Amino acid sequence: MLEEFTFTLLISVLAINFLISIYGIVYRRSLTKKLISLTILSDTVFVAIILAGLIYTYPIVPPVYSDMQGGEAEFLATHASDPLPQALVLTGIVIGLATNSLIAFGIIQTYRLTGTIDARKAVKTLLEEGAEY
């Protein structure tokens, strides 16, 4: 019962996190807050992917051999956490950081062109002034 409770609690918290970040991306006007919500969303997805590789067993160990003879294969096959989601998230975090920095560059550029980071005001300013870029 306790295992089901913790597992469902994790999923519920992730669902709430997901909704908060969607709210931030759609409803918040500030582009910076949109970016922060986007990072929350991507982190939620990463935790969800890691959660897909979680197994309830004891003891749980990382999928790393301590010798090159491969003697622990049977133990690791039953007690190691799933390496595949970890590998996906490992690269995903760095790619996310790179794309987030690209978005940050874009937000700063928007501020330079329009003098605001309010998404609606920025669009309005650009439409009124005409595109110079």
Next chain:
Amino acid sequence: MKRVIVLVVLVLIAVVSSVITPLVISIEVPRYLKDLSRYYIINTIKDTASPEAVAAIVWDYRGLDTVYETLVLYLAIVGGLTIFMYTGELARKTPVGLTLLSRTATKIITVLISTVSAAIAFHGHLTPGGGFPGGSALAVATMLIIPVFSINTLLEKGVTSTKLVAIRGVSLTGLGLVALLPVIRGLEIVTNQRFYPGYLDGFILSGSISLYNLLEFLAVASGFTAVALYLSIPEEYYKGGDNA
């Protein structure tokens, strides 16, 4: 106060839903690995000569995916640097920085971070870690130097964005070559064990995995350091003000 109430309500919703859900539907808590992951764990030493299953998946089993992800990383950083293109000279002001205490602490911490990041990257085929986290950790060291000392300190030490972009280009080209070389002998792209040696004089190299980790470490670290440098160029240079 209003935010606290919202937080309490959200936590309550999470707890209540997690109590009710197992009563309404039967939730299966995962207790065994999936067959694919089990295969990866059991065969990682035999297939890739790497005792670490995550590194084996990243650079061997799913190596082609990671090469393409590196391409995304490359393009995202190139896009950012293109928007922020600044070709003029930065005026060399005397660096002021923060207090002596924070500067001394940062010096110690920076050395520690650099050492740890190198360990993360170069042991990436043996222990958890690899080129991506190692490079990000090294970039954190320079991101720490910029606010505590100044961007001018970095520029005086010769850490310029031109050099960083060059290092990044060279290491990404190397990465592409490591991935492409097996094609010469008629093997598939991103082949590991059938082309690269797994062991060298008793040392575990894990074939191409250690090479990929080294090159990815350089690429990620120099890329993110270049981003940090560009982001900390003062705004007046872009506006062409008096200081520019």
